[in-house]
Amino acid sequence: MSRISNEEVARIAHLARLELSATEIAELAGEMEAILGAVARVQEAAKSDVVPTSHPLALVNVTRPDVVRPSLTPESALSGAPASEEDRFRVPQILGEEA
Amino acid sequence: MLTYDEIIEKYEPALGLEVHVELGTKTKMFCGCPTEFGAEPNTQVCPVCLGMPGALPFVNERAIESTILIGLALNCSIAPMSRFARKNYFYPDMPKNFQISQYDEPICTDGYLDVEYETPEGMKTFRIEIERVHMEEDTGKSLHVGGATGRIHGAEYSLLDYNRAGIPLVEIVTKTVLGTERYAPQIAKAYVKELRDILRALGVSDVKMEQGSLRCDANISLSPRGSGKLGTRSETKNVNSLRSVERAITSEMHRHAQRLEAGERVVQETRHFQEDSGTTRSGRSKEQAEDYRYFPEPDLLPVAPSAEWIEELRAQLPERPSAHRARLQQLWQVPDKEMAAMINAGVVGIVEETVAQGADPTKARTWWLGEISRLANEREVEVAEMPITPKDVAEIIALVAAGELTDKLARQVVEGVIAGEGKPKEVIAARGIKVVSDEGELVAAIERAIAAQPETAQKVRDGNIPAAGALIGAVMKDTKGQADAARVRELLLGLLA
Numbered sequence: 001m002s003r004i005s006n007e008e009v010a011r012i013a014h015l016a017r018l019e020l021s022a023t024e025i026a027e028l029a030g031e032m033e034a035i036l037g038a039v040a041r042v043q044e045a046a047k048s049d050v051v052p053t054s055h056p057l058a059l060v061n062v063t064r065p066d067v068v069r070p071s072l073t074p075e076s077a078l079s080g081a082p083a084s085e086e087d088r089f090r091v092p093q094i095l096g097e098e099a
Numbered sequence: 100m101l102t103y104d105e106i107i108e109k110y111e112p113a114l115g116l117e118v119h120v121e122l123g124t125k126t127k128m129f130c131g132c133p134t135e136f137g138a139e140p141n142t143q144v145c146p147v148c149l150g151m152p153g154a155l156p157f158v159n160e161r162a163i164e165s166t167i168l169i170g171l172a173l174n175c176s177i178a179p180m181s182r183f184a185r186k187n188y189f190y191p192d193m194p195k196n197f198q199i200s201q202y203d204e205p206i207c208t209d210g211y212l213d214v215e216y217e218t219p220e221g222m223k224t225f226r227i228e229i230e231r232v233h234m235e236e237d238t239g240k241s242l243h244v245g246g247a248t249g250r251i252h253g254a255e256y257s258l259l260d261y262n263r264a265g266i267p268l269v270e271i272v273t274k275t276v277l278g279t280e281r282y283a284p285q286i287a288k289a290y291v292k293e294l295r296d297i298l299r300a301l302g303v304s305d306v307k308m309e310q311g312s313l314r315c316d317a318n319i320s321l322s323p324r325g326s327g328k329l330g331t332r333s334e335t336k337n338v339n340s341l342r343s344v345e346r347a348i349t350s351e352m353h354r355h356a357q358r359l360e361a362g363e364r365v366v367q368e369t370r371h372f373q374e375d376s377g378t379t380r381s382g383r384s385k386e387q388a389e390d391y392r393y394f395p396e397p398d399l400l401p402v403a404p405s406a407e408w409i410e411e412l413r414a415q416l417p418e419r420p421s422a423h424r425a426r427l428q429q430l431w432q433v434p435d436k437e438m439a440a441m442i443n444a445g446v447v448g449i450v451e452e453t454v455a456q457g458a459d460p461t462k463a464r465t466w467w468l469g470e471i472s473r474l475a476n477e478r479e480v481e482v483a484e485m486p487i488t489p490k491d492v493a494e495i496i497a498l499v500a501a502g503e504l505t506d507k508l509a510r511q512v513v514e515g516v517i518a519g520e521g522k523p524k525e526v527i528a529a530r531g532i533k534v535v536s537d538e539g540e541l542v543a544a545i546e547r548a549i550a551a552q553p554e555t556a557q558k559v560r561d562g563n564i565p566a567a568g569a570l571i572g573a574v575m576k577d578t579k580g581q582a583d584a585a586r587v588r589e590l591l592l593g594l595l596a
């Protein structure tokens with residue numbers, strides 16, 4: 001098991017938009033390593049005769065017909081939003097992207 | 100600065116096209132919300148497409164079938180097992196903070212589409228190889244408030260409408276396309292056009308570029324000839340019409356060449372096409388490879404279409420547009436050159452619809468390729484995007500055939516319809532357009548013309564028939580172009596015989 005560096009933790013934290021202090025980063029590096037080590041033990045149990053799987057259920061093609069079902073009203077859709085305007089969700093300024 | 104010819108002499112262009120198509124299903128990809136275009140904001144949303152905690156996605160069967168149909172029409176292999184994946188990113192256009200897409204197991208792979216293009220050396224076929232066709236969901240629409248012209252830059256805040264979030268989206272990605280050479284921009288446009296025709300024929304999408312149900316991202320790179328490797332590419336987004344596909348690529352080829360000639364490098368980045376200037380501007384830089392942390396979507400089961408299901412869908416495939424065109428050419432007896440002109444102008448489908456409305460194929464073709472194409476050129480839009488329908492044109496052709504309009508008056512009616520004055524009958528009524536067919540009125544006008552130009556009239560009497568042109572012209576002017584010129588000539592020559 002390779003060591004998890006502070007840089008890796010910082011990068012993952014950034015991807016998850018988490019602000020961490022240097023102390024927290026160092027702590028988490030150790031914890032993440034322990035967690036990954038525990039998960040890695042699965043590999044010992046999974047021999048080559050076990051097919052990789054993404055789902056515990058052995059089902060495929062679970063679909064629904066293309067039939068409209070009622071939507072929410074805008075009032076109800078927006079009822080939990082911290083801010084709204086003109087029946088739209090209002091979000092803070094978007095930074096770092098030109099769309 | 101290098102000219103286009105010089106650019107082609109020194110560099111080889113490589114194309115890559117990503118087309119996104121919104122499927123025309125009644126409901127969204129993973130929930131039963133409707134998909135009407137232009138609905139009031141946030142009226143087509145539910146806990147699933149709003150990403151509410153605990154809400155679970157449920158795949159639309161029709162969306163899977165549509166995607167398989169697209170894959171089959173593009174000669175792809177349909178994967179026996181394919182999975183959805185989460186593409187993680189923080190951006191308010193997806194309320195879940197991830198988009199459900201497909202990553203390493205797309206539903207269709209390795210296809211191709213043959214594109215015909217009329218070059219000065221004749222009709223050529225270019226094979227565009229398709230890397231993959233996969234399913235995903237569309238994002239919401241943002242409205243940026245404050246700052247200049249609704250752009251995100253300088254905006255104080257943004258407003259989100261999630262009606263579009265979750266609409267089934269199919270992404271069609273080509274492999275790197277080499278060998279188009281100087282025709283790279285035109286082939287790219289022809290590819291998108293052919294793809295649009297196929298999707299329309301399949302009935303899987305309304306393929307309206309102006310409404311965003313068909314969108315194209317154009318990748319282009321230039322590599323110095325003989326270098327043996329590809330150059331750095333740029334990806335241009337916001338290409339919202341067929342014409343823009345060609346313009347955006349041409350503009351990028353010039354920009355790349357200029358940088359390379361100046362000894363600078365091309366930055367791998369996303370650029371945005373600007374319709375008004377026909378150039379692109381820099382968007383976000385892709386210097387740091389984006390990390391979307393894809394992983395298999397745990398809330399959805401794999402899609403494993405059976406061979407029977409695939410064959411059932413294959414049996415539904417309509418005639419390929421290229422075969423269809425060949426059949427029409429035979430049926431309508433169109434010369435090759437004319438057929439190529441129709442294909443390049445993108446009017447085959449429209450002419451066909453006009454013929455289906457009862458018009459004569461040759462007349463229908465002449466109107467769309469002639470007057471309407473000319474007006475479309477003036478407005479710098481595609482013929483197909485002109486605000487006149489095949490039904491309107493068929494009606495006008497019928498009026499000419501019935502003698503109620505002359506060709507000249509018919510052109511005025513076409514112009515009126517395109518100017519938004521209404522349907523042909525309304526334009527005729529509003530403009531007071533009518534053929535002067537009252538013989539008495541015509542004869543009176545002819546007599547006035549003869550009286551005004553006695554010498555010309557004498558020449559005609561003496562057998563100089565071409566001289567009659569001046570008199571006919573005067574009569575046409577007198578009747579404000581509403582007379583049938585052929586009939587005027589007949590009457591005039593009769594009077595001067």
